[in-house]
Amino acid sequence: xxxxxxxxxxxxxxxxxxxxxxxxxxxxxxxxxxxxxxxxxxxxxxxxxxxxxxxxxxxxxxxxxxxxxxxxxxxxxxxxxxxxxxxxxxxxxxxxxxxxxxxxxxxxxxxxxxxxxxxxxxxxxxxxxxxxxxxxxxxxxxxxxxxxxxxxxxxxxxxxxxxxxxxxxxxxxxxxxxxxxxxxxxxxxxxxxxxxxxxxxxxxxxxxxxxxxxxxxxxxxxxxxxxxxxxxxxxxxxxxxxxxxxxxxxxxxxxxxxxxxxxxxxxxxxxxxxxxxxxxxxxxxxxxxxxxxxxxxxxxxxxxxxxxxxxxxxxxxxxxxxxxxxxxxxxxxxxxxxxxxxxxxxxxxxxxxxxxxxxxxxxxxxxxxxxxxxxxxxxxxxxxxxxxxxxxxxxxxxxxxxxxxxxxxxxxxxxxxxxxxxxxxxxxxxxxxxxxxxxxxxxxxxxxxxxxxxxxxxxxxxxxxxxxxxxxxxxxxxxxxxxxx
Amino acid sequence: xxxxxxxxxxxxxxxxxxxxxxxxxxxxxxxxxxxxxxxxxxxxxxxxxxxxxxxxxxxxxxxxxxxxxxxxxxxxxxxxxxxxxxxxxxxxxxxxxxxxxxxxxxxxxxxxxxxxxxxxxxxxxxxxxxxxxxxxxxxxxxxxxxxxxxxxxxxxxxxxxxxxxxxxxxxxxxxxxxxxxxxxxxxxxxxxxxxxxxxxxxxxxxxxxxxxxxxxxxxxxxxxxxxxxxxxxxxxxxxxxxxxxxxxxxxxxxxx
Numbered sequence: 001x002x003x004x005x006x007x008x009x010x011x012x013x014x015x016x017x018x019x020x021x022x023x024x025x026x027x028x029x030x031x032x033x034x035x036x037x038x039x040x041x042x043x044x045x046x047x048x049x050x051x052x053x054x055x056x057x058x059x060x061x062x063x064x065x066x067x068x069x070x071x072x073x074x075x076x077x078x079x080x081x082x083x084x085x086x087x088x089x090x091x092x093x094x095x096x097x098x099x100x101x102x103x104x105x106x107x108x109x110x111x112x113x114x115x116x117x118x119x120x121x122x123x124x125x126x127x128x129x130x131x132x133x134x135x136x137x138x139x140x141x142x143x144x145x146x147x148x149x150x151x152x153x154x155x156x157x158x159x160x161x162x163x164x165x166x167x168x169x170x171x172x173x174x175x176x177x178x179x180x181x182x183x184x185x186x187x188x189x190x191x192x193x194x195x196x197x198x199x200x201x202x203x204x205x206x207x208x209x210x211x212x213x214x215x216x217x218x219x220x221x222x223x224x225x226x227x228x229x230x231x232x233x234x235x236x237x238x239x240x241x242x243x244x245x246x247x248x249x250x251x252x253x254x255x256x257x258x259x260x261x262x263x264x265x266x267x268x269x270x271x272x273x274x275x276x277x278x279x280x281x282x283x284x285x286x287x288x289x290x291x292x293x294x295x296x297x298x299x300x301x302x303x304x305x306x307x308x309x310x311x312x313x314x315x316x317x318x319x320x321x322x323x324x325x326x327x328x329x330x331x332x333x334x335x336x337x338x339x340x341x342x343x344x345x346x347x348x349x350x351x352x353x354x355x356x357x358x359x360x361x362x363x364x365x366x367x368x369x370x371x372x373x374x375x376x377x378x379x380x381x382x383x384x385x386x387x388x389x390x391x392x393x394x395x396x397x398x399x400x401x402x403x404x405x406x407x408x409x410x411x412x413x414x415x416x417x418x419x420x421x422x423x424x425x426x427x428x429x430x431x432x433x434x435x436x437x438x439x440x441x442x443x444x445x446x447x448x449x450x451x452x453x454x455x456x457x458x459x460x461x462x463x464x465x466x467x468x469x470x471x472x473x474x475x476x477x478x479x480x481x482x483x484x485x
Numbered sequence: 486x487x488x489x490x491x492x493x494x495x496x497x498x499x500x501x502x503x504x505x506x507x508x509x510x511x512x513x514x515x516x517x518x519x520x521x522x523x524x525x526x527x528x529x530x531x532x533x534x535x536x537x538x539x540x541x542x543x544x545x546x547x548x549x550x551x552x553x554x555x556x557x558x559x560x561x562x563x564x565x566x567x568x569x570x571x572x573x574x575x576x577x578x579x580x581x582x583x584x585x586x587x588x589x590x591x592x593x594x595x596x597x598x599x600x601x602x603x604x605x606x607x608x609x610x611x612x613x614x615x616x617x618x619x620x621x622x623x624x625x626x627x628x629x630x631x632x633x634x635x636x637x638x639x640x641x642x643x644x645x646x647x648x649x650x651x652x653x654x655x656x657x658x659x660x661x662x663x664x665x666x667x668x669x670x671x672x673x674x675x676x677x678x679x680x681x682x683x684x685x686x687x688x689x690x691x692x693x694x695x696x697x698x699x700x701x702x703x704x705x706x707x708x709x710x711x712x713x714x715x716x717x718x719x720x721x722x723x724x725x726x727x728x729x730x731x732x733x734x735x736x737x738x739x740x741x
Contacts, residue, residue, distance in 0.1 A: 431573070432536075432537075433573045434573050434575055436533075436535055436536075436557065437569065437572070437573045437575070438575075438583075438587075439534075439556070439557040439558040439561065440533050440534070440557050440558075440560075440561055440566075440567055440569075441561055441566075441583075441584075441587035441590075441643065441647070442558055442561035442562050442587045442588075442590040442591045442594075442647070443558060443586055443587055443590055444558055444590070445558070447586065447590075451575070451578050451582075451583065451586065452575060452577075452578065454577070454578070455575060455576055455577025455578035455626065456576070456577055457577075458577045459577075
């Protein structure tokens with residue numbers, strides 16, 4: 001925490017620090033969406049025929065959806081029409097063939113990731129974290145692959161998994177988020193580019209954090225990543241996702257799909273620190289973050305835990321959820337969503353209790369500042385056969401200033417008499433009283449806001465791997481600069 | 486150390502302080518008493534720097550510097566501490582973390598090295614023992630779930646750790662039982678020093694049975710109308726405020 005004196009005016013004018021653009025030669029598809037473009041993407045990735053077939057099935061379904069009801073409009077967000085023909089669906093830094101070592105990676109790319117603080121060289125610090133670096137539409141490097149492979153762990157780019165591990169991909173892809181799930185998931189199924197694939201074999205506890213870092217660079221592109229994580233019985237993996245994008249005047253669409261499958265006694269912890277370009281102070285530009293993330297706690301005693309810190313993006317629209325199919329399975333959702341300036345968020349979770357004696361925990365913290373609009377939307381659904389199900393939900397909103405908004409839409413559907421549900425909610429402001437108490441003790445106003453907001457988010461930050469908890473705190477602090485004045 | 490000259494303070498449209506004059510030197514303990522709505526808390530808050538109060542006339546000098554131009558955190562770093570009448574809660578922020586941050590902000594300003602967590606905890610535990618308070622308080626969120634008495638004692642504890650040069654106690658004794666009162670008073674007495682000045686604002690005389698006070702001032706209707714030694718406090722206890730108010734009314738009319 002800094003105590004260096006800085007005026008609020010100076011801080012309020014600080015730029016999003018990741019707004020730079022990397023000048024690099026790219027191989028891009030022509031603008032627009034059509035079956036030809038899909039074939040082009042599939043060819044660029046040297047995909048087998050079955051993958052292309054799946055994409056085309058999804059695309060045809062999307063065309064029908066687009067013509068029929070079009071995009072869903074029920075969310076509490078407002079945005080201009082998206083012209084799906086005005087997007088470049090594939091852009092990759094040249095060369096595009098598979099690289100075997102870091103020496104072959106374009107030095108501009110290495111420099112980019114270094115600037116972003118992402119460790120691609122294994123000898124450097126953070127040696128306990130494996131990184132898959134995705135730049136626009138391709139994965140450019142994956143560290144510790146061999147070391148992990150020694151344990152039977154597969155950690156590679158999704159596009160590589162399609163070629164090297166087709167059986168696993170075919171078995172599980174679409175099993176948690178079918179291509180028909182929703183408008184944006186269907187679009188993703190047709191045009192997905194790259195993401196990560198993780199497979200943890202039976203009984204193995206993954207010895208390091210696995211992470212993917214997504215960097216959007218090219219203009220006018222959309223980012224459609226797809227990630228699949230499979231945890232065999234008795235296994236454990238902790239995974240972290242980070243992302244940033246350059247500052248641009250136009251909005252860019254990020255429509256990702258993440259599927260997690262946990263078998264008997266397996267645990268998957270998935271954390272996200274989302275820092276997409278949020279748009280400028282007037283709300284110009286910024287990423288549309290429309291994401292479908294879902295985990296299936298398939299096995300008995302399986303556990304899936306989502307932790308998210310959403311500070312970026314012009315609009316965030318996502319509900320990481322868990323289908324609690326296995327008996328005694330556990331689902332968790334911890335979230336801090338921040339909306340400042342003109343950002344909007346409609347986010348929450350879906351916990352679907354199907355098995356017996358399942359448990360879910362939801363802790364959602366929304367912070368609204370500036371003209372931000374923050375909505376929590378949560379569904380807890382207890383099926384008829386889900387005897388002994390338990391849910392605890394806590395959703396708290398913190399309002400900074402009087403131009404922002406916080407909204408809550410909890411949905412609770414219970415179809416069994418033996419379920420136990422607890423729901424707590426609160427809305428508060430950082431009062432002038434609290435700020436004065438802090439400043440009277442010698443703390444600068446910005447530090448006081450930091451302190452209070454961190455106290456508010458503590459319960460969620462606790463769930464993050466240690467280094468990322470520190471990063472999340474800093475990120476929140478930077479994102480809130482100038483918001484109380 | 487502190488010089489208040491002809492201070493006039495307004496809140497909204499309401500004129501609360503109508504010409505307060507007060508001089509406080511290092512090493513002294515001053516008590517300010519007065520009936521309700523006389524402006525006692527207003528005086529404390531204005532000295533601490535609360536923005537909701539508007540100074541319409543007069544000046545306040547702290548070590549010869551214009552105090553009214555300094556932001557609250559600057560005043561704190563220069564050694565001014567106010568024990569709040571109604572301490573606020575800060576959920577999720579541990580008392581230890583909060584106080585360490587405050588102490589280090591003040592130490593940095595004084596050119597001292599900041600304390601790390603270990604050293605701070607050692608210091609905090611020492612002080613908390615002297616105040617007969619429970620160490621567990623350090624790990625609780627600031628004032629969260631504290632009883633009224635606990636909150637007041639927490640203010641004294643913070644004061645002991647931050648070692649201010651000018652301590653202003655805004656009705657710290659209100660809501661305390663005799664035991665808590667004794668502990669608070671001991672805390673305050675323990676902080677007496679030739680370099681430190683303490684202003685105790687209180688409605689009742691009883692705190693002054695425990696705290697050694699040098700001067701007593703009576704604030705009525707926004708002005709200090711009478712000053713004296715400890716005997717004045719005893720007289721007020723015996724006779725109430727009415728006679729002082731009457732005296733004030735028949736004396737020179739208030740300066741506008």
